[in-house]
Amino acid sequence: MQDIIEIRSQVKRNVIVSVLIGLVGLSLASITFSVLPKSLYLIGIFLTSASLVALLIAWVKYREPQFSFLLSKTFIIYKHRHGQWQLDWSNIQRVDVPKVTHGLELKSLEMVAIKIKSYSAFLEKVSPRLMTNILMEQRPLLFQTMPSTENCATGNCHSDDMLEHDYFKDSNGAEYRGIQAMFANRMTKLRARLGYDIFVAGSELDRSEQEFVELLRQCQQRVLVSTSDDEVI
Structure with missing residues (x-):
């Protein structure tokens, strides 16, 4: 068994992708506001809202710990943005x-x-x-x-x-x-x-x-x- 086995949460994935989607969306929204007539501003508002949601998701993902579980030779550690718990192998039934x-x-x-x-x-x-x-x-x-x-x-x-x-x-x-x-x-x-x-x-x-x-x-x-x-x- 390795000294430490690291388990990465699925939630942590695609942080950069979410940021890029958000930034690209905001750029398109800016172009939409400057090019389209006011009667079509609803498209720009939709793009802006979707982009902000993507950036919010990226921020939530970024706040998560790099690894959700660390498995050592003596115990398990579970990590969460609100804290962690530790459980000895001998305490698992x-x-x-x-x-x-x-x-x-x-x-x-x-x-x-x-x-x-x-x-x-x-x-x-x-x-x-x-x-x-x-x-x-x-x-x-x-x-x-x-x-x-x-x-x-x-x-x-x-x-x-x-x-x-x-x-x-x-x-x-x-x-x-x-x-x-x-x-x-x-x-x-x-x-x-x-x-x-x-x-x-x-x-x-x-x-x-x-x-x-x-x-x-x-x-x-x-x-x-x-x-x-x-x-x-």
């Missing part, structure tokens, strides 16, 4: 592409999911800002297995289900409050429904979800084998 039931079929989500062994070891290595962002961005996951309104006595189950308590106590007795507790409660809820604690969108990867899952499994296996060999020696 299972990794796979999550699936949900739709009718009689199982549908794979375009995500990679990880089930961890210890919440405490993980919570201490997640940026608070990233926790907040994940709580907001991953709300749609709750809708995958949300309780039916028909089985809800109050009729407020959906809105109540989106809220997380700000107190959490793990199996070892460690207590958490605030954003850490809310994040831990969300992981607990997702584990109960989908079987996993951490979810990463496929757009954060440089390959398919299944290929990334296989990479993580291979890396973890090599790390565990290497650790076992060191202990024997």
